Amino acid sequence: MSQLRIEPLSLDEWGTALPSSGTEVFHTPAVLAAIDEHFDGEMHLFGVFKGQEPVALFPTFVRRNPLGRVVVSPPPSMAIPYIGPVMMPNSPKQSAYESVNREFADLVVEELGIRSNRTFVRLLCSPAYLDPRPFEWTGFAVKPSFTYRLDLGGRSLDEIQAQFSSSLRREIRQARELDITIADEGLDGARVVYDDVVSRYDEQDEPFGMPWEFVESLVENLGDRCRVYVARGPDGGYLSGMIVPFSDEVGYFWLGGARGEYDGVSINSLLHWTIIEDIVEDEALASVTEYDLVGANTERLCNYKSKFGGELVPYYVVESTGVGMNLAKRTYQLLNKGSERIATK
Amino acid sequence: MTIEITEFDHRDRDEWDTYVERSSQASLFHQYEALRLQAKYSNSKLHLLVGYKTEEPVGLFPVFEIRKGLVKTAFSPPPHIGVPYLGPVMLDAGNIKSRKFERRRNQFIDGCTEWIGGHIGPNYTHVRVGDYYTDMRTFLWGGCDVSPKYTYNVDLTRGEDDLLMSFSRSARRNIRDGRKLVSGIEEGDRDDICSILTLVKDRYEEQDLSFDVPPQFVMDLYDSLPAGQVRPYVFRYDGTFVSGIIVLQYGDTLYRWLGGVRPQRDFGIDVNDLLDWRIMRDGMDDGMRRYDLVGANNRRLNRYKSKYNPELVTFYQIEHGALPVRTIAHLYKSRLGPGIEMLSRGNGNGASFPSRLVSGFLHR
Numbered sequence: 001m002s003q004l005r006i007e008p009l010s011l012d013e014w015g016t017a018l019p020s021s022g023t024e025v026f027h028t029p030a031v032l033a034a035i036d037e038h039f040d041g042e043m044h045l046f047g048v049f050k051g052q053e054p055v056a057l058f059p060t061f062v063r064r065n066p067l068g069r070v071v072v073s074p075p076p077s078m079a080i081p082y083i084g085p086v087m088m089p090n091s092p093k094q095s096a097y098e099s100v101n102r103e104f105a106d107l108v109v110e111e112l113g114i115r116s117n118r119t120f121v122r123l124l125c126s127p128a129y130l131d132p133r134p135f136e137w138t139g140f141a142v143k144p145s146f147t148y149r150l151d152l153g154g155r156s157l158d159e160i161q162a163q164f165s166s167s168l169r170r171e172i173r174q175a176r177e178l179d180i181t182i183a184d185e186g187l188d189g190a191r192v193v194y195d196d197v198v199s200r201y202d203e204q205d206e207p208f209g210m211p212w213e214f215v216e217s218l219v220e221n222l223g224d225r226c227r228v229y230v231a232r233g234p235d236g237g238y239l240s241g242m243i244v245p246f247s248d249e250v251g252y253f254w255l256g257g258a259r260g261e262y263d264g265v266s267i268n269s270l271l272h273w274t275i276i277e278d279i280v281e282d283e284a285l286a287s288v289t290e291y292d293l294v295g296a297n298t299e300r301l302c303n304y305k306s307k308f309g310g311e312l313v314p315y316y317v318v319e320s321t322g323v324g325m326n327l328a329k330r331t332y333q334l335l336n337k338g339s340e341r342i343a344t345k
Numbered sequence: 346m347t348i349e350i351t352e353f354d355h356r357d358r359d360e361w362d363t364y365v366e367r368s369s370q371a372s373l374f375h376q377y378e379a380l381r382l383q384a385k386y387s388n389s390k391l392h393l394l395v396g397y398k399t400e401e402p403v404g405l406f407p408v409f410e411i412r413k414g415l416v417k418t419a420f421s422p423p424p425h426i427g428v429p430y431l432g433p434v435m436l437d438a439g440n441i442k443s444r445k446f447e448r449r450r451n452q453f454i455d456g457c458t459e460w461i462g463g464h465i466g467p468n469y470t471h472v473r474v475g476d477y478y479t480d481m482r483t484f485l486w487g488g489c490d491v492s493p494k495y496t497y498n499v500d501l502t503r504g505e506d507d508l509l510m511s512f513s514r515s516a517r518r519n520i521r522d523g524r525k526l527v528s529g530i531e532e533g534d535r536d537d538i539c540s541i542l543t544l545v546k547d548r549y550e551e552q553d554l555s556f557d558v559p560p561q562f563v564m565d566l567y568d569s570l571p572a573g574q575v576r577p578y579v580f581r582y583d584g585t586f587v588s589g590i591i592v593l594q595y596g597d598t599l600y601r602w603l604g605g606v607r608p609q610r611d612f613g614i615d616v617n618d619l620l621d622w623r624i625m626r627d628g629m630d631d632g633m634r635r636y637d638l639v640g641a642n643n644r645r646l647n648r649y650k651s652k653y654n655p656e657l658v659t660f661y662q663i664e665h666g667a668l669p670v671r672t673i674a675h676l677y678k679s680r681l682g683p684g685i686e687m688l689s690r691g692n693g694n695g696a697s698f699p700s701r702l703v704s705g706f707l708h709r
Contacts, residue, residue: 093654
């Protein structure tokens with residue numbers, strides 16, 4: 001007999017229940033509202049409660065098509081690397097975590113009817129959700145993916161740079177010698193960065209499904225929890241830029257860095273370094289201790305990202321299995337063109 | 346700089362073992378004697394691959410070749426003998442940067458993959474690595490199927506009192522109430538291994554499961570490995586065997602390998618809690634840092650194991666290629682009952698077959 005119950009939540013209720021630590025920026029009401037506004041389908045937010053106390057949260061996105069139903073978290077084509085469940089059992093013990101996790105998975109599977117073979121499920125779980133076993137036991141497949149995270153807490157800029165590769169340090173040094181300004185240009189900057197990414201995809205004949213309006217909502221909703229770093233040359237011309245949302249603990253290289261060669265020097269390395277400097281030194285970001293390079297799964301991009309000496313952090317993808325799901329999966333993959341697919345150098 | 350792959354043979358066993366000692370990733374099962382026995386009890390051909398960078402050994406990869414008719418397979422560890430993890434390990438590299446170490450490891454893996462392709466040409470490859478190896482990208486990019494698997498580790502460094510307090514109420518109560526029984530616990534001998542395995546086999550058969558680990562394999566390990574690596578702990582009452590756990594001790598880790606199943610006689614408390622607690626206390630006295638409960642994949646058994654408040658630890662299973670169903674039937678002929686059913690609801694791409702069949706051990 002289950003002690004827990006599952007309830008749909010409004011965005012406000014979600015915001016009240018969401019813990020301040022151990023979650024991603026993508027779990028915040030600001031980002032969820034932006035997704036909800038632009039996702040072609042329904043957002044369903046769930047809370048799992050023990051009495052009055054929330055012990056798990058789960059944002060889901062549902063779309064119906066003639067072949068069946070798609071239940072995802074996050075939706076495709078929005079460059080959200082991971083979201084998935086938030087676990088917050090009221091005891092630090094492993095057994096308590098496991099019983100909440102087990103019941104949580106049973107409840108969501110039941111509530112969403114996702115055991116059906118006409119429903120395609122894909123959950124990109126955040127790096128904090130390290131125990132997807134209940135989904136495996138329910139018949140889903142679990143595969144690992146990876147991202148790079150730089151631990152910046154309690155370390156000096158010198159110490160951080162010491163773990164960089166020498167070529168990365170050289171690039172930063174060379175870029176600094178050029179007459180470049182980097183500033184947070186807010187929403188206007190975001191538009192320039194977005195257009196740059198779109199044109200980069202066009203050049204490579206890759207489809208880019210993310211609408212500007214979604215980026216606009218996300219940047220606006222996050223307010224000062226999102227910065228748009230734009231690098232300009234001496235004539236004020238745009239060189240490169242990056243949109244960086246922040247959770248209370250992590251800054252994310254979310255979108256941008258599509259190109260950035262200037263005078264034979266990579267501007268993107270200097271952009272990353274400026275972001276890292278802000279995380280370490282800016283009082284407004286005092287609680288932020290990590291920089292997430294968002295994605296370490298595309299081979300040709302990893303050589304660059306690995307130069308930062310970050311930690312390779314796994315996260316798990318939970319997916320439907322079985323015949324009939326392959327087509328749905330391919331469609332999903334086609335739609336899910338994340339920012340990681342663009343060369344960032 | 347490439348890494349050159351050399352195959353050792355049994356004449357190089359001493360050199361192999363000195364390399365094993367130089368790797369903090371290596372396990373008891375990487376030692377030559379243990380590998381020889383794994384090959385013997387899985388009817389496979391052992392290949393000892395050593396990677397050299399210039400003259401320096403950098404990595405070890407024991408590979409077991411199993412042929413059935415025209416089908417060639419490569420395993421590490423081999424199937425159905427209860428070895429939880431094996432696969433490639435790197436020799437300790439001092440203070441080199443982690444980026445450099447990763448690059449070296451990827452080169453070593455590339456070299457081994459090429460060697461295995463050229464010398465064995467397997468239709469199917471199956472590797473399970475310990476938790477020290479998490480960067481699975483080179484396998485993912487190479488088209489392998491990578492699945493997370495789980496085990497539990499109890500942290501033995503936190504101090505006896507703290508550790509005990511972290512256990513579930515029932516485990517603490519058993520340990521407290523069982524004080525009058527603990528005099529019946531001792532480290533046993535070769536005969537006790539047999540009693541433990543017989544009890545395990547009986548419990549399995551009650552549940553219509555087959556127990557894969559050949560008892561003689563465990564005995565041979567006990568006889569051949571250095572003293573103190575294979576340790577049967579037993580609980581006797583009035584001099585009669587009641588229950589036991591076979592513990593492996595290597596490096597800074599204790600492994601709860603086999604045993605600890607429900608005994609025939611009921612003492613009102615779970616005597617296996619007493620055995621586990623004694624094992625953990627001995628381990629702490631010996632400076633062991635963790636007690637690996639070996640496996641957290643079975644829903645029902647996890648409830649038992651999680652009472653020691655362990656940390657969930659992920660490790661990876663790597664598979665490449667596919668096998669025709671008939672070959673699987675030959676490879677795993679002794680347990681086709683539930684197996685065939687599981688195979689028939691494969692995931693369509695045919696790339697993997699149920700790990701229950703492969704590991705037996707991990708999924709019970």
